[in-house]
Amino acid sequence: MSKLSSTLYLCLRFLVFLNTISKLLFAANSRTYPADIQVLKDLKHGVDHRSIAPGSCLSFWDFSLDPCDNIFTEHFTCGLRCDRIVSGYARTLDVSDNSFSGSIPDSLSNLTRLRRLGLSRNSLSGEIPVILGSLSHLEELYLDSNHLHGPIPSSFNNLTSLRRLEIQQNDISGEFPDLGSLKNLYFLDASDNNISGGVPATLPTSLVELSIRNNKLGGNIPDNIENMRFLQVLDLSHNILSGSILSVLFDHPSLEQLTLSYNNFSYLEVPGDKGLNSKLIALDLSYNKLRGFLPAFMASMAKLAALSLEHNKFTGMIPAQYALKAAVPRTNTSSFERLLLGGNYLFGPIPGPLLGLKPGSAQVSLADNCLYRCPDAFFFCQGGDQKSLVDCKSFGPAIP
Ligand SMILES: *[C@@H]1O[C@H](CO)[C@@H](O)[C@H](O)[C@H]1NC(C)=O
Ligand SMILES: *[C@@H]1O[C@H](CO)[C@@H](O)[C@H](O)[C@H]1NC(C)=O
Numbered sequence: 001m002s003k004l005s006s007t008l009y010l011c012l013r014f015l016v017f018l019n020t021i022s023k024l025l026f027a028a029n030s031r032t033y034p035a036d037i038q039v040l041k042d043l044k045h046g047v048d049h050r051s052i053a054p055g056s057c058l059s060f061w062d063f064s065l066d067p068c069d070n071i072f073t074e075h076f077t078c079g080l081r082c083d084r085i086v087s088g089y090a091r092t093l094d095v096s097d098n099s100f101s102g103s104i105p106d107s108l109s110n111l112t113r114l115r116r117l118g119l120s121r122n123s124l125s126g127e128i129p130v131i132l133g134s135l136s137h138l139e140e141l142y143l144d145s146n147h148l149h150g151p152i153p154s155s156f157n158n159l160t161s162l163r164r165l166e167i168q169q170n171d172i173s174g175e176f177p178d179l180g181s182l183k184n185l186y187f188l189d190a191s192d193n194n195i196s197g198g199v200p201a202t203l204p205t206s207l208v209e210l211s212i213r214n215n216k217l218g219g220n221i222p223d224n225i226e227n228m229r230f231l232q233v234l235d236l237s238h239n240i241l242s243g244s245i246l247s248v249l250f251d252h253p254s255l256e257q258l259t260l261s262y263n264n265f266s267y268l269e270v271p272g273d274k275g276l277n278s279k280l281i282a283l284d285l286s287y288n289k290l291r292g293f294l295p296a297f298m299a300s301m302a303k304l305a306a307l308s309l310e311h312n313k314f315t316g317m318i319p320a321q322y323a324l325k326a327a328v329p330r331t332n333t334s335s336f337e338r339l340l341l342g343g344n345y346l347f348g349p350i351p352g353p354l355l356g357l358k359p360g361s362a363q364v365s366l367a368d369n370c371l372y373r374c375p376d377a378f379f380f381c382q383g384g385d386q387k388s389l390v391d392c393k394s395f396g397p398a399i400p
């Protein structure tokens, strides 16, 4: 035997030895809790087997081996991780990204130690089982991109360990339940559903990212959004929200990205501090019914780099501060990398500082307004003619 192969041989012997020792040490612990095995069997049998593609995770579950006894064998159970501390219990179950159809079995609630449940991007249908609200250790729940319908169970307010909830891209309807007890929830995405009612006033104050884009939420934004001191991303676009865009969103201590486009807002409140303390980097209020002059305070928001006010009913002249923030590099504050003002009733001349703006230096659009002259030679005038005099006069008789 060469030196190399004898070393290999010794290594192999050592691994076999380790395996034997570990089996002795963990033998009592590595058995899966029987109720958990039953749940996994129910799950596999509940799924329409025509939807279990060969090579997909569930196709490997044959239960000839103990599902949790996978630490030192190659027969690990795909999609399953077991708890090493409270041994024998399923800790993570993730069978996302398959094409499984069928409904979510109630028996999943028997996986009492589950921390993470991932069923994303399948074809699951039916309602979200109310009894999932009893999984008191659950920290992450992914049900997104399925065909689930019915309401968000109010029992979810019992999931007090929950940190991340993703239910986007389903057919979920009904109103938002009270989720105010989820003191650890920092990420909630319920976008692309059919959720109605108002923006819930009882959302957890721990949220950092909240997205309920593309639903049927109506009414106003509740002013206690101010209590979400950690919120950085808020996307409520593509709903039917109306009333005022509250000033608390413009002097919020952490909000960086606010997207309220495609709603029915008509007013905008000016913050007391004129936006000087705003942390906003990107603000999209396009496709609403906002009226009045362009709010000057938005040019004094130090971090704001992307502003879209397109397709509203703004009028008046373009403030010089806007043009300066887009055209003149700043040392201490952000310039506008994006300034979209098209589709309003802005009039008067193009502000001087913009005239020297080079294509590519910033994304700016002034198309479809009532500007005195906006020739296509300027890149920011392209993408649509100015409105006709008749349209402009009928909107605002004072427009020259
Ligand atoms: C949980 O497991 C027990 C024992 O196996 C069983 O009787 C019960 O029906 C299960 N619960 C659900 C909701 O399936
Ligand atoms: C939620 O908690 C309440 C009170 O703590 C309890 O009555 C209810 O049964 C729980 N629901 C579920 C689904 O666990």
Ligand SMILES: *[C@@H]1O[C@H](CO)[C@@H](O)[C@H](O)[C@H]1NC(C)=O
Pocket (backbone or CB within 6 Å): 171, 173, 194, 196
């Ligand atoms: C959405 O919900 C409304 C009731 O609020 C219902 O009439 C409509 O059919 C639902 N749409 C879809 C696509 O489920």
Ligand SMILES: *[C@@H]1O[C@H](CO)[C@@H](O)[C@H](O)[C@H]1NC(C)=O
Pocket (backbone or CB within 6 Å): 240, 242, 264, 266, 289
């Ligand atoms: C939008 O608001 C206007 C009033 O500003 C109201 O007449 C209209 O019904 C609202 N549309 C929707 C879809 O709520």
Ligand SMILES: *[C@@H]1O[C@H](CO)[C@@H](O)[C@H](O)[C@H]1NC(C)=O
Pocket (backbone or CB within 6 Å): 332
């Ligand atoms: C730049 O900003 C810092 C803190 O935001 C401030 O202390 C400093 O005075 C500013 N400098 C200038 C030149 O404005």
